[in-house]
Amino acid sequence: MRVYRHRVAGDSVAIRVPQTTEELDQFTAWAQRATVRGAIALDTETSGLDVFSDGFCLRTIQFGDASEAWVIHWERGGHFRRAAAQVLRKARRFLIHNAAFDWLVLDRHAGIALEDLAPRTRDTRVMAALVDPRQPQEGGIGTALKPLSAYYVDRTAPDAQGDLTSVFRSLGLTKANGFARIPLDHPLLNLYAGLDVIFTARLAPILSAALDRLGVRERLVDYEHEISRICAHMQRRGLILDVPFTHELNAALREDAQEYAGIAARYGVESVNSNKQITEALTGMGETLTERTAGGAVKIDKAVLLALADMDLQWKRLGVRTPNPLAEAILKSKRAGKWRSTYAETFLETVDSSGRVHPFINSMAARTGRMSVTRPALQTLPSSDQMIRRCLLADEGHVMVSTDFQAVEMRVLAALADVRRMKEGFQSGGRDFDIHMFTAQLIKGEEATEKDRKLYKGAGFGKVYGGGISTLARQTGASEDEIRRAVTAYDHAFPEIRRASARWQREARATGMVTVSATGRRMPLDRDRAYAVVNYQCQSAARDLLGQALINAESAGLLDAMRLPIHDEILASVPEREAKDYAREFERAMTFDLFGVPIVAEAEIGKRSWGSLYGATY
Template sequence: MLKSKVPVRSRKKGLISWEHRLAHITAKIERRGYLLDKAYAAAKSAELYEQQLKWEEVARREGVDNVNSNAQIIATLQERGVKLTKKTKKGNLSVDDEVLSSVALPLTEAIIQAKKAMKWRATWFDRALHGQDAEGRVHASINSCQARTARMTISGAVPAQTLPAGDSYVRHAFLAEPGHVTVSSDYGNMELRVLAAFSGDPTMLDAFHRGLDLHQLTADAAGVDRKAGKGTNFTVVFGGGWRAVVEQYGVSEAEAKKAVKAFWETYPGVKRLADRLQREARRTGFIYTGTGRRIPVDAHRIYAALNYFIQSTSRDITARALIELDRHGYTEFVRLPIHDELVFSFPEDQAAELAEKTARLMEMTVRGLLIPVDAEIGGQSWGSVLDLEASKH
């Protein structure tokens, strides 16, 4: 019954058996689990609790007894002459982080910091400590085919995809095996390379083949700085416009508009691909990816068709890597798959060799364009990899 609902194009590509095999592999990774540094996690939980208490005391002195009570916060701010206008979906006044950050008062700072300490303690460290098994391991829930685009999601005791980006603070709580080191292998500019490969845009392809700086290329075309160029490249891939460049990269409105306009003019092949996908979505309500996956596109979000295509295709490259690694017997070393990154625990004396072998297995050439993999070898903790990367800059 269910098989008949799978599009013929998808069945011909073998997606059903492919997804079953991937689910089996991720289940093996889940069962093995990730070793927890209990002493570190407990220490950080205690530190955050102290910070929470300190900031809650500041909030009390400023007139709010409960930092989780929106009613108290709203009443106190209004008493101090703060005009609140933002509303929640239910029509109530909002005092979210955006609102609180816009009000420069000791009270709002105390509320923000108290809530942050509370959230980090509960979400990262207490969840791991409470979720560990008898061997001191935590087990993530890896949802191998979860999002609309089939991107994998991770939940449970190790919600890895929501960890603070580029921050080793939480990652230090997760350890490679005794005598092992952590290796992080990630794809270089995966989404942009997928975009170049499937759009066939000659300028973008040439940049990657010649090792040019695509972000600088976009910036130069618009006459803006590299930050605006980089923001534009990633924002377009993820389905955003100039407003998203302003909000996410702190670029001025004028520069963001120039950069987005220059992007579409510089890479006309991308424009043709985006237009084709939007026409397909508008006509059928779906798009198909290069692997034959059918993805629904809402009528009011036709603009997202390109993003869905790139995101789903990129996910399938990571999925293929997991299957290939499993075929060669490396699954026992995999700790987590996180979008375009795989985290490994390798024996220290073999780490360099294994990192190189697995990186080459992960790499993939798409329509003549290599999607490369860079492996970074750290210490025992996952966080050590980020510390090493930070020391190089």
């Protein structure tokens, strides 16, 4: 038995690494005693992060409590695997930090089904995010195990990642291949593997006490674990990749990036990533660049270039100026390059042996609880895109169905702020009620135009998302004076929004700049951005409606059909012959009453590709 000693918060702890069957028997005996005492902390060491890639392997599984850890070398096979699997199947409860990853690792590589392990798990990362969702750059502790352990358990908690990176270098390995190739018996690998479960075991009761002290309801904690499990289920299933199409797209994007870079070069911009060259060229073309960065430099970001190219954030023409050809060429070259590396190449790098890609779904990615989809970041695709979405397919004999909340941000705002006129409109207007034209007519009369609708839509979203006058002007194509007048008129039409904002800000200041959502989620505010409270309240409530919709859909037997949660929609792969029945059930799962406001959804049935829902022909 190899035993490593370490001190945690002044206590001596032991990390045990069994080498023989007799020592494995000692491990299983310890586990039998430990599971009677309470939850066992659990973690894995793997060759990397792409759980579904062909080269991925599970190296060790570690179990522990507050004073003792056992590192089981799964990679050795035989008795080691049998002993670990026995404990995984029989232990009553587990504590895992970032459980979704380990659930999928153990499901795919250890034969322990997600459905079996998840109900027995408490995730300390979920608990930490409910205490304080902010990342370090936002003034929080973060949700990674190391900073949480250093803050709550032992300020000298070692930086395992940093120390192991140094070891990798000494062994001639890189950060990319180090975890896969470091010798299984390396003392540092085993020490830190064991310490992770000890820290997790110590962290759990501290976070539990913090949640109790802050009044976070146990029901909310359970709810987040349910959503995490459902998202892991979707990630495990994945989507079929149209590999030939993706190769063609990859080549086309490379050509587009080069073509538009060539156009930019004719205007004197040799590199589309050189802000200096772009600034000089645009100024030479007679453009006036007034926006500045915090450091005082001329700002040449996407928003500035889109305005110069006469496009909104969705790349649609605004019709307010002559498009600048250089700005448009730079945007198109950079987008093609980014889409190639972020999407096409990532799809091809991560597709598994069965032809599926498994985008990572982070069920709690922001202060508001908003979900995200990464590797690749599919939630950042423009709503008009069909090209990237065309790469992803429903199963054989299936079609894609997308069920999307209708105007959910404005419905949530009306419900939370109790906006009388908005609520009346939503209640009497039916499923197809257009809140933005309703607002335009409320302010301008029956003669309100489509331009008025767009203007007041921008003002409304400014209320929800906290956009400033200049940002709203850029997004709508209206002048800043027009936006100011629209916002003022909006406030007169719906005075409850300003009153709710003021009330939420007062409540937050009385509780240490924390606003609490309708479901009890704690969301810290930045003191210089207290106005963002409306955005936080609305986005959090909308996210929790989507989370409840996922749970409702599972209860309706739709879990195996679901593929992705994207913004305010659920994407599903369903049998073509039963598509209408599935669409109806998804709409039912996404229909609610929120404080008297009907929350409704509309399902759209596509063809086989996700892109078919956006105009693609397949």
